[in-house]
Amino acid sequence: MSPAHSGSEPTTFASGLLAGKTAFVAGGTSGINLAIAHVLAEAGARVAVFSRNAERVAQAATALRAHGRQVEGYVGDVREYAAIERALAAARAALGTLDIVVSGAAGNFICPASQLSSNGFKAVMDIDLLGTFHVYRAAYEHLTRPGASLITIGAPQSTEAYFGQAHVSAAKAGVDMLTRSLAVEWGREGIRVNGIVPGPIEGTEGVTRLAPTPEIRATWEQANPMGRMGTGREVGNVALFLCSPAASYVNGTIVYCDGGQVLGGARDYRAAWEAQQAAGSR
Ligand SMILES: NC(=O)c1ccc[n+]([C@@H]2O[C@H](COP(=O)([O-])OP(=O)(O)OC[C@H]3O[C@@H](n4cnc5c(N)ncnc54)[C@H](OP(=O)(O)O)[C@@H]3O)[C@@H](O)[C@H]2O)c1
Numbered sequence: 001m002s003p004a005h006s007g008s009e010p011t012t013f014a015s016g017l018l019a020g021k022t023a024f025v026a027g028g029t030s031g032i033n034l035a036i037a038h039v040l041a042e043a044g045a046r047v048a049v050f051s052r053n054a055e056r057v058a059q060a061a062t063a064l065r066a067h068g069r070q071v072e073g074y075v076g077d078v079r080e081y082a083a084i085e086r087a088l089a090a091a092r093a094a095l096g097t098l099d100i101v102v103s104g105a106a107g108n109f110i111c112p113a114s115q116l117s118s119n120g121f122k123a124v125m126d127i128d129l130l131g132t133f134h135v136y137r138a139a140y141e142h143l144t145r146p147g148a149s150l151i152t153i154g155a156p157q158s159t160e161a162y163f164g165q166a167h168v169s170a171a172k173a174g175v176d177m178l179t180r181s182l183a184v185e186w187g188r189e190g191i192r193v194n195g196i197v198p199g200p201i202e203g204t205e206g207v208t209r210l211a212p213t214p215e216i217r218a219t220w221e222q223a224n225p226m227g228r229m230g231t232g233r234e235v236g237n238v239a240l241f242l243c244s245p246a247a248s249y250v251n252g253t254i255v256y257c258d259g260g261q262v263l264g265g266a267r268d269y270r271a272a273w274e275a276q277q278a279a280g281s282r
Contacts, residue, residue, distance in 0.1 A: 006059065006111050008011045008064070010015050011039075011042060012062070012237065013237075013240055013241075013244070016042040016043070017043075017044060018040060018045035018240075018243070019043075020043040020046075020142075021046070021099040021100060021243075022046045022048075022091070022096050022097065022098050023040045023041075023044060023045045023047045023048070023099065023100035024036045024047075024048045024050065024091050024098050025048070025049050025098060025102040025104065026043075026051075026084065026101070026104060026131070027041070027050070027078070027102075027103070027105030027153075027168065028049035028050065028051065028102040028104065029049050029051040029053070029057050029060035029073075029105065030051075030055040030056060030060070030238065031201070032104065032201050032204055032235050033102060033104035034049070034096075034154065034232070035231070035232025035233055036102055036153075036232070037060070037064055037234060037235040038067070038236065039233060039239065040100060040236070040240065042067050042245070043240055044069065045069060045097045045099075046071070046096070047069060047070075047071050047072075047101070048071070048074060048091035048107075049071075049074070049079070050084070050087050051076075052075065052076065052103065054075045057073040057074065060073060061073035068154040069085055069211075070076040070095060071106065072091055072095060074087035074091065078105045078130075078131030078132075078134055079125060079126045079131055079134070079138075080129065080134075080245045082134055084138045085138040086132075088135075089142065091142075091144070092142040092274065097143065097144040097148075098139055098143050098144060099140045099143075099147060099149065099243070100148070100149050100150075100151070100243045101136065101139045101143070101148070101149075102151045102152075102239065103135040103136060103151070103153065104153035105124060105127055105128075106153070106155070106171075107127045107128065107169075107207075108206060108210070110165070110194075110209070111164055112164050112165040113167075116166065116167060117215045118124065121166075121167045121170075124167040124168055125171050125174075125202045126168075128168070128171035128175055129172075129175055130174050131159050132152055132178055132276055133178060134161075143191055145189045148192070149191075149192050149242060149243035150179075150182065150192070151194055151195065151239050151243065152175055152193070152194070152195040152196070152243055152281075153195070153235075154172050154175050154176050154195045154196065154197040155168060155197060156197060156199065157173075157269065158172035158173045158175065158197065159173070159262065160262070168208070170176045175195070175271050176195055177194050177251070179194065179254065179262075180252045183251045183252030192250065192251040193251065193252065194242050194251065194252065194254070194255065195255070196229060196235060196242070196256075197258060198254070198258060198259075199229070199256070199257065199258025199261040199262075200220050200229045200230065200261075201229060201230050201232055201234075201235060202230070202231060203231075203232070207229065208258045222270075222271075223261070224258075224260070224261050225259055225260035225263065225265060226259035227259075229259075229276070230257060235257050236253075
């Protein structure tokens with residue numbers, strides 16, 4: 001089981017909430033997306049996962065079958081339209097029309113824009129932004145309508161600019177607007193399109209790459225209003241809410257699951273305040 005899916009705590013949702021439903025999770029074979037797939041399978045959904053690495057796909061499918069639902073794994077790259085088209089058609093044939101589609105495949109690396117190659121910028125745009133378009137465009141004809149729920153996994157970089165993340169910010173800002181645009185276009189058909197922006201999630205590839213040392217991770221925790229990173233299961237629970245009947249009128253919304261990090265308030269003055277208090281008590 002993924003370290004991002006710290007799944008020991010009981011669900012807060014009704015048992016069998018997604019019984020009879022089908023979910024397709026693009027990039028669902030590790031980290032946050034796999035944690036989401038676990039939460040959906042635990043809630044009763046049949047699940048398909050899709051990513052490039054065949055071994056990873058097989059391992060994820062095996063782990064997900066522990067929930068006792070039908071699970072299918074497909075190998076492919078979201079950058080190749082034909083590959084995602086084939087996988088979605090196969091998932092529909094095996095599992096039925098798609099009630100839930102999660103688009104979460106992404107690439108990331110730190111590189112200042114002054115040193116970023118055209119290919120490096122394009123690779124992230126192609127996986128994150130074009131890939132999300134491919135997933136939703138190819139899924140469109142296979143969706144349950146009315147009733148389908150599409151969930152895009154965004155990132156804080158879509159609204160906050162960071163050193164070395166120009167490529168990710170450009171791609172994820174586009175992903176947010178693609179989410180809103182499809183919500184506007186497809187809402188009449190009973191297809192809801194929403195996004196989740198996770199904060200830093202412990203045990204994930206993203207955190208390992210962007211916060212490679214315990215010292216950096218400690219500063220991240222300190223900078224978060226809740227003083228900690230999140231878990232994959234916490235993001236999965238937001239996904240479960242968004243695709244449940246409880247969110248039947250929620251469309252085109254980007255939900256932050258980040259402990260309040262987007263507000264920025266904790267990182268600015270808490271340390272100064274604590275230093276003042278310490279000085280005053282001496
Ligand atoms: N980690 C965090 O704290 C954090 C914070 C905010 C947002 N996010 C977002 O959350 C999502 C997951 O992040 P993570 O850190 O959990 O990453 P991760 O473990 O690296 O997961 C990425 C997944 O996408 C797949 N993938 C990557 N490129 C692909 C491609 N071209 N085609 C198909 N599948 C592809 C990977 O499998 P293969 O290698 O087998 O293809 C893997 O299953 C991303 O959208 C990320 O931007 C993460």
